[in-house]
Amino acid sequence: MSVHFIVSTTIPFLLFAALAYAYTLTHFKTDIDDKNNSSAKLIVSIVEEEMHNIQSSLQNCAKAIEKNKNTAVQTEIYLQAIIMANPAIHQVRLLNNEGIVYALSPFSKDVLGMDMSNYPSFKNAYVKKTVYWSPAIISATHRTPVFQISIPVQNGVLIANVTFPNLNSLIKELNIGEHSILAVTDQTGTYIAHTDETQVLQRTEDPHFKLFKDISGKSVRKESIKNDKNYDTAYAASIGPSRWVALIYQNSKEVYRDLITYTIAFTTLALLILFLGMIVLLFRLKTIGSNFNELVSLAAQVSRGDYSRSATPKDIREFDEIATAFGKMSSSIESREQEINTLNRDLAQQLSEMQKLRSLLSNIINSMPSVLIAVDSSTKIIQWNAQAELESGIRSKDAAGRALEDVYPRLSSKMADIRTAMHSSKPRSEGRLTHLQDGRTYHEDITIYPLESNGIEGAVIRLDDVTDKVRLEQIMVQSEKMMSLGGLAAGMAHEINNPLAGISGNIYNMQKRIFGDLPANQAAAEKYGLSLEDMHRYLDARDIPKMMEAIKSSTNRASTIVRNMLSFSRKSEKNMEPQNIADLLDETIDIAASDYNLKKQFDFKKIRIVRDYSENIADVFCERSEIQQVFFNIMKNGAEAMKDKEYSGSSPCFTIKIYQERQDVTVQIEDNGPGINEKARSRIFEPFYTTKPVGKGTGLGLSVAYFIITEQHKGSMSIDSETGNWTRFTITLPVKQEN
Incomplete structure (x- = not known):
């Protein structure tokens, strides 16, 4: 029995020790591999990010130089700016297509004009049209490796000397x-x-x-x-x-030597202790077995709820103490059961409250419109809210435990900032992220909050969609520009109005003094021996009266145009008053005609205007200049569209309808231009969306018009179109406005 006990006890122990050693060694190797892999990847990540920043700065500089076509002095200013902006860049040279240096910073007479056509940095970038990083050289100035990066540009190469001092x-x-x-x-x-x-x-x-x-x-x-x-x-x-x-x-x-030594020493000591313990144990095994069986029997009795029997004193002191303790335990177990039941009820209630609190916190986090992502110290995801699921298309349970840069790639460029925030234990606001999605540009603000409490280390990253805010800021800038242009137009209109008044007054007096039946006219004619009737016949024969009427008509028309321009460009004070929509529309047509006649892009007079105005239209409570701006933007876009269409058997035409239904006045402006396809119609009122070529439109006209009608006047604005035939804008305005 003793030999069997020793063998049956020793063999499992030895197997356990061997398995423990194998597991420890394997786990240790895996940890070393993981640590080395992480270190290598960290170096790669940091160097690649620094290289990307340098390359992006130089490429942006190259694009600016190509776009502006600057002189050599202006180009050197660009090069100096890129050196000041990036401390890793020490010298920048711009070579022409023959490899000659024609601009550089810092300036050097020895380098200006140098022929670098046979340098690998020029050949690789100019011939292959790709970015080239040269092998390193040791700088005598910085005592660090220096590299050359070559960026191909139009008709040349941009070469920069860079270092990685850190x-x-x-x-x-x-x-x-x-x-x-x-x-x-x-x-x-x-x-x-x-x-x-x-x-x-x-x-x-x-x-x-x-x-x-x-x-x-x-x-x-x-x-x-x-x-x-x-x-x-x-x-x-x-x-x-x-x-x-x-x-x-x-x-x-x-690396493994210390582990092996410690493992062997531990195993040897454990075997020695086991062997000595078994020798002592064999002498007391029989007594222990008897006492143990009695205690097992007593435990079975207590487990059945019978507490009447108590343990007898034992020869072995330890078992005697166990028996005494067992007796005390059996006497108090009933009261303990009651306490446990009470405690279980309390714990169940606390657990229910904790689950409610957790559910509440989860609902709060998931109801936030921001993307909230929590990561641990190794940037593995531990929390992923509903907005993050919506943005990424990845469920929370699928994202948990994965690396942040793998699940949310557009945060890859911010990994170093996230780690910095965790190490510094200070929140960081990392500015604005911009990305493209479905052909649209989106902007996000990123804020990083470090976590360091209750044994949890990591960070919470919050992404806020500020696309609408950015676009509103751009609209405000554009509005300021338009207000400045309006003031300029008003000033010019005032300046033009003065000579027009002089021309109009003088032509009126000329008509009175030539054709008027005035005693002064008769007296002057008799003084110089002239016959007024003969002079009138002569002037009629030369069409002088028609010319004077034409001058008078032209000055009246010019005065009307100037008056409309002053009314349209006058700074709005949000003065909401009842207005006749038909009059506003006719004035806007005159303004649009003047605009196109002046620009000579299209003669608005050639556009046929068909008016269908219902009678007894109520005045609309609105802001005059803003409604004129809406009409102007629609007709301007329509005129430009009709200019690009070839007509056969017809001509460009606007059909304008005004009618009233109950307490709403509806205006329909329809052109017979090329129409707008369904995809463009779905986005026509979005800010900065335009179908015009670059430089021909800002994409703000119709979005501003839509904002004026729907937000400021509580009306509605819609578009209908048939591609190739017509486009119709329908505007509905309430007659009365509620405060």
Whole structure:
């Protein structure tokens, strides 16, 4: 029995120790792999982000230079600005298509005019039309690796010298262990960052670079190293389009040696203690078994609810103490049961309240219009609200536990900021994110709140959709511009009105003094021996009266146009008064005709106007200039559309109807232009949506008109169209406005 007990006890223990050792070793290796993979990816992420910022800055500068076609001096100002904006950029040169430097910053007489046509930085960018990162050189000034990035531009190449001064500091801060090194090489295998900084200054080449020179993609490659007395394992990851490589070398034997030593010592000590314990246990096994059986019998009795029997004193002190304690336990178990029942009821009530509170908090979070995402210290998702599900199309349970940048890719550029907020324990507002979705531009404000309480570390990221706010700001800017133009037009109208008044008054006096039956006219004619009748016949023969009437008619028309312009451009004080819609519409037609005659884009007089105004239309309580602006925008768009259509057997025409139904006045403005397709009609009233070419329209006219009718006048505005034939805008305004 003793041998059997020893064998049956020792073998499971040894198996358990072996399994524990195997599991610990495997888990330890996995942890090391994960740590090295994370370190390599972190280096890649930071370097790629810095390279992307540099490349984006230079590409934006190149686009600005191409767009504005500046002089060499203006171009140097652009180059100087990009250096001041990005401390990683130290010198920028602009080469023409022959490889000659014609602009640079900082300025250098020795470099200006230099022929760089045979430089790889020029050839690779100009011939291949792609961004090129050169191998590193050691700067004598900065004592750090310097790289050249080449950006192809129109008829030339933009070349910049850049450094990564903080790369070595970052590698040292990672602290991956005394038996490992971390390094970064350029595309030739030369170290540009290393745990031992002297390797960088000496431009040492990595001895195993041939294993990794073809690496690509986002994953980290693990390789076994042979014929190296210091390191036997390497981890490598590719860095972006530059073909740089992040490397971690490790001596696995040294890393695992301490673990193996501790495991063997622990196992030996445990076996020794087990062996000594079993020897002592064998001597007391028989007595223990008897006492144990009695206690088991007593426990079975108590479990049946029989508390009458008590334990007898035992020879072994420990069992005697157990028996005494067992007796005390059986005597108080009934009262304990009652206390437990009471406690269970209280716990059930508290649990119910906690579930209600959790449900309330969840409902509050899910009802918020903002995207709320909570992550742990490793940026794995732990909370994902309903708005996040709506924006991403990913359910909360599917997002939980996954990396934030994988589930919500448009936050990838903010991962470093999220980690910074967690480390600094201070909220951060990271400005505005912009992205395209279904052809539309959306704007979001991002705020990061660090979490550090109750053992939970991480952050909450809040994304607020501010697209409407941004567009409203743009509309306000555009409105300010239009107000300025209105003031300018009013000033010009006043200036024009004065000479018009002089012309009109003088032509009136001329008609009276030539054709009027005035004694003064007769006296002057007799003084100089003239016959007024002969002079009148002469003037009639030369059509002078018709010309004077034409001048008078033209000045009257010009005065009407100026008066309408003054009324239309006068600053609105939101003076809501009853207005005759037909009169406002006719005045707006005159303004639209003047606008197109002046611009010579289209002669508005050639557009036929068909008016169908019902009688006894009630005056509409509205703001005069705003309603004129709505009519003007609609007719201006219609005239431009009809200009682009070829007519056969017909001509451009506006059909305008005004009628009243109960307490509403309806205005229909229909043109026989090319019409608007269904897709454009669905977005016609959106701010900044336009079907016109770039530079021909802002996309604000109809959106402003829609806002004026629906929001400021509590009316309605709709559009109907038949492609190729006509477009009709229907505006309905209430006769009375409620405050």
